[in-house]
Amino acid sequence: MNDELRELYQQVILDHNKSPRNFRVIEHANHHSEGYNPLCGDRIDVFIDVEEGIVKDISFQGSGCAISKASASLMSSTVKGKTVDEAEKLFEKFHSLITGKADGDPEELGKLAVFAGVRDFPARVKCASLAWHTMINALKKEKDVVTTE
Amino acid sequence: MNLKTVSPKNKIDTYDVEKIRRDFPVLLQKVHGQKLCYLDNAATTQKPRSVIDAVSRYYETINSNVHRGVHSLSEMATQAYEDSRTTVKNFINAASEKEIIFTRGTTEAINLVAHSYGKINLKEGDEVLITNMEHHSNIVPWQLICEEKNAKLKVVPVNNDGELIFEEFEKQLNERTKIVSVVYVSNSLGTINPVKKIIDKAHSFGIPVLLDGAQAIQHLKIDVQELDCDFFAFSGHKIYGPTGIGVLYGREKLLESMPPYMGGGDMISKVTFEKTTYNELPHKFEAGTPHISGAIGLAEALRYINKIGIKKISAYEKEILNYAASSLLQVNGLKVIGQAKEKSSVISFVFDNIHPHDVGTFLDFEGIAVRTGHHCTQPLMDRFNIPATTRASFALYNTKEEVDILVNGLKKVLEVFN
Numbered sequence: 335m336n337d338e339l340r341e342l343y344q345q346v347i348l349d350h351n352k353s354p355r356n357f358r359v360i361e362h363a364n365h366h367s368e369g370y371n372p373l374c375g376d377r378i379d380v381f382i383d384v385e386e387g388i389v390k391d392i393s394f395q396g397s398g399c400a401i402s403k404a405s406a407s408l409m410s411s412t413v414k415g416k417t418v419d420e421a422e423k424l425f426e427k428f429h430s431l432i433t434g435k436a437d438g439d440p441e442e443l444g445k446l447a448v449f450a451g452v453r454d455f456p457a458r459v460k461c462a463s464l465a466w467h468t469m470i471n472a473l474k475k476e477k478d479v480v481t482t483e
Numbered sequence: 484m485n486l487k488t489v490s491p492k493n494k495i496d497t498y499d500v501e502k503i504r505r506d507f508p509v510l511l512q513k514v515h516g517q518k519l520c521y522l523d524n525a526a527t528t529q530k531p532r533s534v535i536d537a538v539s540r541y542y543e544t545i546n547s548n549v550h551r552g553v554h555s556l557s558e559m560a561t562q563a564y565e566d567s568r569t570t571v572k573n574f575i576n577a578a579s580e581k582e583i584i585f586t587r588g589t590t591e592a593i594n595l596v597a598h599s600y601g602k603i604n605l606k607e608g609d610e611v612l613i614t615n616m617e618h619h620s621n622i623v624p625w626q627l628i629c630e631e632k633n634a635k636l637k638v639v640p641v642n643n644d645g646e647l648i649f650e651e652f653e654k655q656l657n658e659r660t661k662i663v664s665v666v667y668v669s670n671s672l673g674t675i676n677p678v679k680k681i682i683d684k685a686h687s688f689g690i691p692v693l694l695d696g697a698q699a700i701q702h703l704k705i706d707v708q709e710l711d712c713d714f715f716a717f718s719g720h721k722i723y724g725p726t727g728i729g730v731l732y733g734r735e736k737l738l739e740s741m742p743p744y745m746g747g748g749d750m751i752s753k754v755t756f757e758k759t760t761y762n763e764l765p766h767k768f769e770a771g772t773p774h775i776s777g778a779i780g781l782a783e784a785l786r787y788i789n790k791i792g793i794k795k796i797s798a799y800e801k802e803i804l805n806y807a808a809s810s811l812l813q814v815n816g817l818k819v820i821g822q823a824k825e826k827s828s829v830i831s832f833v834f835d836n837i838h839p840h841d842v843g844t845f846l847d848f849e850g851i852a853v854r855t856g857h858h859c860t861q862p863l864m865d866r867f868n869i870p871a872t873t874r875a876s877f878a879l880y881n882t883k884e885e886v887d888i889l890v891n892g893l894k895k896v897l898e899v900f901n
Contacts, residue, residue, distance in 0.1 A: 335899065336515065336848045338848075339844070339845065339848050343841075348899070348900070352900075374839075374840055374855070374857070374870070374871055375856060375857040375861060375864060375870040375871050377870070397838075397870050398870075399838035399839075399840035399841045400837075400900075401841070403838075455844065458840070458844070461840065
């Protein structure tokens, strides 16, 4: 396999694609959003249970390419247990990594660092970020409700 | 029996694909260090040297505006532009140049008909009939005008093989149907629709038919008078011509009855602030400075096709399609979407556990260009309950060797994912 391609499709990504973590529905989740990539027709549902500002549980459902599925899977396992603020900050760092704006701190990003190869494939940035955008949107929705109450 | 036409050896003798390939400079390129294997022809085709040269020559020698200058260059440009119209007219055997309107492409041609024909012919409760396999460009223009007029957009379903269910088409035709707009060849599945039957049936109700010919013009012999269609739309770039130029053929009587689509220069005969009289056909529908070099490039592309012969091209592409269909059977788990009996050289396929985008990225590294996604036919993807497919579409310059490269590339993808 070509090096650039191997960098994109790392073993961790292939593994999460094959057996995605948290690939389920959370009944009665207090946050939910649907993400859609009109370019490729991929859809994703992200379910989040937030308790006292902490992501207690997070899951997803949907169809997508290996990059988008692995990204959703790794996102869910990374974010679980973190505060909402931490999750949002992590997205910013992840986004900088996949768009090549920053190398990213391996300690902060943990396993998410495997997505560094995406920067060489501009057409695939949306695949890697779809789950994250959907998660942020789901979290914001609840915030909106909170501020109006 | 004429042995010359049935002998496989003769087929090769009379169709020199290697010679044809040399006419297309882009095909000599390498991608990721591999020989380019361009199988995305349903999206756009590559351009032969003669087309590229014709466009350059226009800008180098006679570039000027058409239909208004008295100077020599303008006269030559006008002549070249109008000659291109005649070439198009002859290519599809229209009755007159008045029936050939240059547009930006198929999309603009369909929008023109939807808005102009729809404006005067659709009213509340009327129906427009399309099919489940339309490209978005033959859905959305009709949705827009139907919404405006409170008319209904009706859809003829397709069967599991990706063929139109003709009985359903017949059932849906009624006195409220004001136009039938149907794709000749499906861009996603390659299905060739029985358009002659569709036209005859619609005409028996007095209903005009628009054919979206974007995927037909480069593969099949088109004779609009024999088809008896009322409108025929196609794009130049899908038949080896430039982008940004397309054609709407319309029956003269219908075009005469329709109001202009856009207002501006060239489409008028006299303008005062009180009233404007419109120019005659086809200029009534060509507002503004047209894509002159595009029309010239398109005419050159049609001459290129004529030199080889569209029927010969058709037969050769059929051979490639059949070879691809049987070769792809060797790829484990590959499922072809669209098994119509009548097909043009398009093969769409899916794997259970590998997404088309991953397939596309891996193939790209083998130098293979295929299309992955919904191909602007989301309702059709929904019909087959899939988000997307990988699509290989073949043109007059593709070879059996390239089919083999595709098959090997797919086998490599399987090794990684399984």
